[in-house]
Amino acid sequence: MTIGNKTDRRILRTKDAINRAFLEVFSEKEFDRITINDISERANVNRGTIYLHYMDKYDLLNRCINVHLDEMISSCTLTKFTQENVEKNEAIEALKSLFIYIQKNFLFFSSMLSSQKTSLFRERIQKTLTSSIQEKINMQGINQGMDKELIIQFTANAFVGILEWWILNRMPYTAEHMAEQVWTLIERNNINS
Amino acid sequence: MTIGNKTDRRILRTKDAINRAFLEVFSEKEFDRITINDISERANVNRGTIYLHYMDKYDLLNRCINVHLDEMISSCTLTKFTQENVEKNEAIEALKSLFIYIQKNFLFFSSMLSSQKTSLFRERIQKTLTSSIQEKINMQGINQGMDKELIIQFTANAFVGILEWWILNRMPYTAEHMAEQVWTLIERNNINS
DNA sequence: ATGTTATTCAACACTGTGTTGTTTAAAATG
DNA sequence: CATTTTAAACAACACAGTGTTGAATAACAT
Numbered sequence: 153m154t155i156g157n158k159t160d161r162r163i164l165r166t167k168d169a170i171n172r173a174f175l176e177v178f179s180e181k182e183f184d185r186i187t188i189n190d191i192s193e194r195a196n197v198n199r200g201t202i203y204l205h206y207m208d209k210y211d212l213l214n215r216c217i218n219v220h221l222d223e224m225i226s227s228c229t230l231t232k233f234t235q236e237n238v239e240k241n242e243a244i245e246a247l248k249s250l251f252i253y254i255q256k257n258f259l260f261f262s263s264m265l266s267s268q269k270t271s272l273f274r275e276r277i278q279k280t281l282t283s284s285i286q287e288k289i290n291m292q293g294i295n296q297g298m299d300k301e302l303i304i305q306f307t308a309n310a311f312v313g314i315l316e317w318w319i320l321n322r323m324p325y326t327a328e329h330m331a332e333q334v335w336t337l338i339e340r341n342n343i344n345s
Numbered sequence: 346m347t348i349g350n351k352t353d354r355r356i357l358r359t360k361d362a363i364n365r366a367f368l369e370v371f372s373e374k375e376f377d378r379i380t381i382n383d384i385s386e387r388a389n390v391n392r393g394t395i396y397l398h399y400m401d402k403y404d405l406l407n408r409c410i411n412v413h414l415d416e417m418i419s420s421c422t423l424t425k426f427t428q429e430n431v432e433k434n435e436a437i438e439a440l441k442s443l444f445i446y447i448q449k450n451f452l453f454f455s456s457m458l459s460s461q462k463t464s465l466f467r468e469r470i471q472k473t474l475t476s477s478i479q480e481k482i483n484m485q486g487i488n489q490g491m492d493k494e495l496i497i498q499f500t501a502n503a504f505v506g507i508l509e510w511w512i513l514n515r516m517p518y519t520a521e522h523m524a525e526q527v528w529t530l531i532e533r534n535n536i537n538s
Numbered sequence: 539a540t541g542t543t544a545t546t547c548a549a550c551a552c553t554g555t556g557t558t559g560t561t562t563a564a565a566a567t568g
Numbered sequence: 569c570a571t572t573t574t575a576a577a578c579a580a581c582a583c584a585g586t587g588t589t590g591a592a593t594a595a596c597a598t
Contacts, residue, residue, distance in 0.1 A: 162564065163575070166575080187554060187555090188555075188556090198577050200557085200577075203557080204575075294533070298526065299522075302507065302523075302526050302530070305506055309502050309507065313505075314495065314498055329492075330495075336491065340533055341533065353595090355595065355596065381585080382585075382586095391546050392587095393545085393546075397544075401587085
């Protein structure tokens with residue numbers, strides 16, 4: 153009832169099993185075609201048990217994405233990317249940490265993208281990037297007279313697309329190479345101040 | 346059996362009714378939640394009749410997208426954009442025709458994007474753009490030493506994203522304004538030769 | 539006017555959903 | 569350790585949607 157309330161081990165175990173099973177099935181089947189039974193069987197859990205923890209498979213997908221993306225955003229130095237006055241080297245390091253994080257959790261990311269139900273996932277990442285870019289864009293120089301919102305949308309979409317491409321193509325370049333290239337491309341649009 | 350074979354009017358009528366109904370329902374409901382019954386009732390057609398023309402709702406969605414996108418690609422001057430040695434004004438005109446086409450078929454595009462099942466639709470457009478850009482990219486100057494594939498992916502994603510943004514935000518700018526802005530942003534990356 | 543065939547209709551077996559009441563067994567607690 | 573608590577299993581349920589079938593009907597082409 154109060155704070156230090158440890159959750160029942162059984163709950164932790166089954167929730168974990170369900171999540172693992174879900175990711176497994178998700179990487180094999182299109183989301184629409186996945187049934188609760190698919191997941192429960194893979195998790196060695198009764199079908200009804202899933203309804204004890206999640207409303208439906210949509211709820212399951214949502215929470216799964218949220219957990220992983222929250223972890224990504226906080227764990228990698230993407231936070232640094234949001235700060236003001238970042239040096240070139242620092243910016244590249246931050247980008248690199250992002251690519252490395254994805255590399256470490258490749259299975260999760262690739263199954264999230266291999267399935268059709270990408271949009272949700274993509275939207276979440278893009279939202280973060282958009283606000284990040286919004287704070288860093290410099291409307292002087294090359295961007296003078298241009299539409300700010302358009303440049304933001306342009307760049308954020310380009311960035312997310314590059315991430316997606318990198319993952320779907322099984323990470324053909326190193327994180328470092330990606331970081332440098334992406335930095336150059338973004339810097340062209342006067343994003344880094 | 347031969348060429349001048351006119352298809353039965355009944356077929357044309359019901360196919361048309363099914364398509365209209367599908368687009369209507371699609372703009373209101375998430376694709377996953379749509380049932381064949383939803384569509385058949387809206388189309389004033391027996392449920393079984395839909396199975397006479399389409400395998401399932403996925404088939405229906407696919408064919409619907411294909412028909413409309415084929416029309417878009419051929420009808421607008423996007424073809425001009427693929428040719429070599431385009432003048433600035435010509436390029437902007439081609440872009441403009443694209444935005445105008447979308448404007449004319451706004452209902453279709455917005456319902457395609459308002460629903461979750463965007464990916465399919467997005468992928469199709471992006472594929473076209475990618476090959477288009479691939480032919481126009483200039484690896485000299487600012488792009489020297491950069492990775493070609495990355496620039497292509499970067500720009501194509503940015504482009505598609507801008508289209509999507511424009512549609513989802515109910516076309517806040519004129520087609521002309523969009524064409525000019527987008528041209529500048531793409532030109533920065535040395536795409537126009 | 540007649541033959542053709544697209545559509546309707548009712549019925550079918552089937553798969554999956556979400557819920558419920560009871561039983562079982564594992565965990566927390568003193 | 570014994571006792572209480574409660575998560576999970578199980579079986580059964582009504583329900584919604586799928587995709588198919590065969591016979592009746594009505595619209596169409598000729």
